[in-house]
Each structure stands twice: as C-alpha cells, then as structure tokens.
Amino acid sequence: MQWKTSIKGFLLDVTGVLYNSASDGIGEVIPGSIEAVKRLCEKSNVRFLSNESTSTREELHKKLLKLGFSIKLEHLFTPAPVSARYLNSKSLRPHLLVKEAVEAEFIDCNRKNPNCVVMGDAEECFTYDALNEAFRVLQKIDDPLLISLGNGYSFSFKHLYFNVILWEILQTNGRTLFGRRRVR
Numbered sequence: 479m480q481w482k483t484s485i486k487g488f489l490l491d492v493t494g495v496l497y498n499s500a501s502d503g504i505g506e507v508i509p510g511s512i513e514a515v516k517r518l519c520e521k522s523n524v525r526f527l528s529n530e531s532t533s534t535r536e537e538l539h540k541k542l543l544k545l546g547f548s549i550k551l552e553h554l555f556t557p558a559p560v561s562a563r564y565l566n567s568k569s570l571r572p573h574l575l576v577k578e579a580v581e582a583e584f585i586d587c588n589r590k591n592p593n594c595v596v597m598g599d600a601e602e603c604f605t606y607d608a609l610n611e612a613f614r615v616l617q618k619i620d621d622p623l624l625i626s627l628g629n630g631y632s633f634s635f636k637h638l639y640f641n642v643i644l645w646e647i648l649q650t651n652g653r654t655l656f657g658r659r660r661v662r
Contacts, residue, residue: 487523490515492538492554493530497545504541512546519548526554531598531627532577535559557627558583561596565625572596573615576627577603593619598627 490496496515497505518524526549530538535556542549558576562584565572573592574581577600584596595612616622 485522487525488518490518490524490526492526492528492542496526496542496547504544507545515547515549524553528554528556529628530556531558531580532601534579534583537579558598561625561627562587565594565596570594570623572625573612575604575608575612576600580627594623594625596625596627 493499493505495508496511497507500506515524526542528538533541535554535558536551538556539549539551539554542554558580564570565584565587571588571590571592571594572584573595574584574589575595576584576598580598592615595615597612600608616624
C-alpha cells in the first residue's frame with residue numbers, strides 16, 4: 479500500500495488516548511495503549527502532545543513512565559515550555575497565572591514589567607485576586623496579549639468558571655494566542 483510509505487511519523491495526544499485521568503492523580507491506562515505505543519515506536523517516529531498545563535513536562539513524563547509507557551522526555555510536548563520559548567523569541571515578559579509548579583517552566587523568561595499574561599489551569603492558584611492582578615496587567619498594556627496554555631471546554635474551581643472568565647477577558651482585550659475565543 480502506497481500510503482504506508484508516505485507516513486513519516488505519528489503525533490499522539492496523551493490524556494484520553496494513552497490514559498484517562500483519575501482522582502488518584504496518576505490515572506488509568508487505556509487498555510492496549512502501552513502495546514500500541516510500543517509497536518508504533520518500533521516502526522516509526524512518534525511524538526506525544528498534551529495540553530496539560532497543571533504540571534510540568536517532567537512531571538507528566540514521570541507519570542507516563544509510572545503508568546508503564548516507555549517515552550523519551552524529548553518526545554513529549556506540552557504548552558508551558560513551548561510558550562516559554564515563544565515568549566523569549568518575541569522578547570515578551572509574562573505575568574503568569576498558572577499553577578505554582580508550572581512556573582518552573584518559565585524560569586528563563588524575564589518577568590519584570592510584564593507585557594503579556596500567560597494563563598493556564600492554575601487550579602488552587604486561580605483566585606479572584608490572582609485573576610484581578612492579571613486583568614490589571616492587561617489593562618496597562620496598549621496592545622494586550624493573553625496567552626492561554628490550554629483550551630479545555632471548562633474548568634471550575636470553587637465556582638470560578640475558567641473559560642467564561644477567559645472569554646470575558648478576551649472580549650475586553652481582543653487578542654489571544656494558543657487559545658480559543660468561544661465557550662462551549
């Protein structure tokens with residue numbers, strides 16, 4: 479079959495494809511996924527993508543190893559390190575509204591006098607005060623830029639509805655990167 483020779487590799491999502499999240503923080507392997515990944519890696523180039531923004535790439539990698547996947551760290555792509563590279567390439571100075579552990583992904587970014595806001599699934603760090611601070615940063619910027627690390631359908635924490643609030647900020651400020659402008 480000719481299509482087999484034209485395939486150069488595979489991109490696989492992580493959550494919901496390799497494993498499902500669970501309340502234990504580790505998750506549950508989707509039956510057959512470990513074997514499928516092993517077979518794909520033996521026959522082709524495979525890279526793994528995740529919109530995970532509540533943990534670092536290293537933490538997600540450790541979780542996948544613990545679940546039984548043999549995945550190289552350099553083959554795993556998550557939004558925080560990609561965003562950090564983007565910020566540095568554009569000389570952007572972020573104000574971070576992310577979970578505390580994820581701040582480590584931005585260690586090489588200049589965060590003095592922010593000229594953009596980076597928002598992820600901040601969970602317990604996503605408070606009215608933190609959101610208000612991020613909004614004030616955006617209000618001070620002539621051409622405000624909000625970078626969203628994820629685009630999940632919803633996230634709620636103590637009655638804060640992440641996408642609704644994100645949508646309101648976008649309507650007020652007009653620009654986004656890596657996110658979406660609609661709420662489902």
